[in-house]
Amino acid sequence: MMHHIRRLARRGIPALLALWPALVRGQAAPAPRSAPVSDLRYEVTFDSVTAQSRTIKVTVDFDVAGPGPVLLSFPAWTPGAYELSFFARWVSNFTALAGNKPLQWDKLDYDTWRIQPAGARSITVHFDYQADTLDNAMAWSKRDFALFNGTNLFPYPEGRGTDFSATVTVKTEPGWVVATGMAAAPGDSYREGNYHDLVDKPFFVGRIDYDSTQVAGIWTRLATYPAGTLTGQARAAFWDQIGRMIPAEAAVFGETPWRNYTVMMIFDSLYGGGSALEHTNSHVGIYNIGFIGNPVLASITAHEIFHAWNVKRLRPADMVPYRYDRSEPTVWLWVSEGITDYYANLALVRSGIITADDFMAMTAGKVATVAGAPSTALEDASLSTWIHPVDGSQYIYYAKGSLAGFMLDILIRDASNNRRSLDTVMRGLYQTAYKQGRGFTAADWWGVVSRAAGGKSFTDFAAKYVDGREAYPWSRILPLAGMRVATDTIREPRLGISTGQDSSGAIVIRAIEPGSAAAEAGVRAGDILLDLGDLAVTDPSFAAAYRARFGKNEGDSLPIKVQRNGQTLTLQSTVRLVSHVEGRLAADSAANEKAARIREGILKGTTE
């Protein structure tokens, strides 16, 4: 928060007001502004030599067209990854030259370099970038591969806006492949017309599997690392899912607004879980290798592709335009992330990738996630994500926002006798906000929702379930869509540990209940949990497989494999079963005719 305020003081004065600083505050200096520069050319070098030091070498050439110092600034964040990272951290060996003559430079602030041109009209900047962070918003490398984002490597002229074109050239080994959503330009380069597009097209460089096909008439590419990981039948099955989910999502908005789309995936056997980041015509996902063939991989992929409409194009006004020098908090991530997650699973069920039962089980999982987290308002969770709260509410706007979308869908269909739906809302806002070149506001959102529901007011809904912390009224809402909550009493093995993820994504044991099975086996806080029995805990199907394998016989042997101080240990434990009641969603066979129609409409993507 302090950080945010200080950055506002440095750069937050709009250009118009800066002309009259005395009107704004007594002693305000004008916002820093670079000398005008043009014809920016970024050259990126990553090959088997630079890979050894996990370094990407960058050269920036540009022309100077006016007096004063050149100010080159690095972004603080990558849009979509709602956290401040300050990419200047990973820069080293910065030099500025006019021809062969070194130019003087110093720093204006922690992420802005100030270069004195000394009359030079043409300047070359060199720096190295450390590519060692496995994070889809950042840069990472191996001996034969690099991922990087434009936000990491492409500094911009401070105070000169985003409306400048630039080219990118990648130098690499002859046999290595370059994959990016960036537009190809003559001379083996890429070119974009403005800075937003320049930094929204991440790159893969190296030994990858790379192929393409047409989905609904549009070229779609699949780039995966390491080479040889997603191949054969598994790749064909994943391609089949992409071919189904994109048309199901496009049907919501009535268009597919890109010339090509690139799905970029990294598989890593140590990465705990999966994480992906959206862009206008691509996304980058990082997954544990166990995700291959799992419906969770299809769901994350559908989520990221839906973002190409919802957040990259249709976006809250708080984030229009993106700015790169500070955070852009908004209360609307429950729409941008949560409703995207609702549509990810809708796209899977509507295109036949999962069954209706699967969809209801995934939705019940979101209900359980919300029930297990502290009671948190959607708007508060959305604002707070920038500081990564540790109380368990950090990402609750995904599951809870998805459920808010589910409720709105049901209420709109109920109020309109299934003639309109949440699809009507998304398509309507896409037309009236994004297509008109602006972000959406609260008045836009609730106006479209209310009109879709025939004029019904959602003021009370917003106060209770979006701004407020009231529990969602499933017993009243679900029957409107021919669904009900069924409960099962299940027996499952209980170890008595709580876990979290460390910075490399591994699953770490944080605490152990005294007297529990884990305590008696000798498990310690700080151990990295690897396997229970022969089941890897990083496998996306772990929970169900664990319950199926060990949920039967009290006292069965249950080996716990952990890593402690770099050594792998297997601790001997035994199964202790506990009972608990679990809710699931089910179709209600006694639903009335209207409710049954609404249920079918949601699952099939239809209205009447």
Ligand SMILES: [Zn+2]
């Ligand atoms: Zn998302």
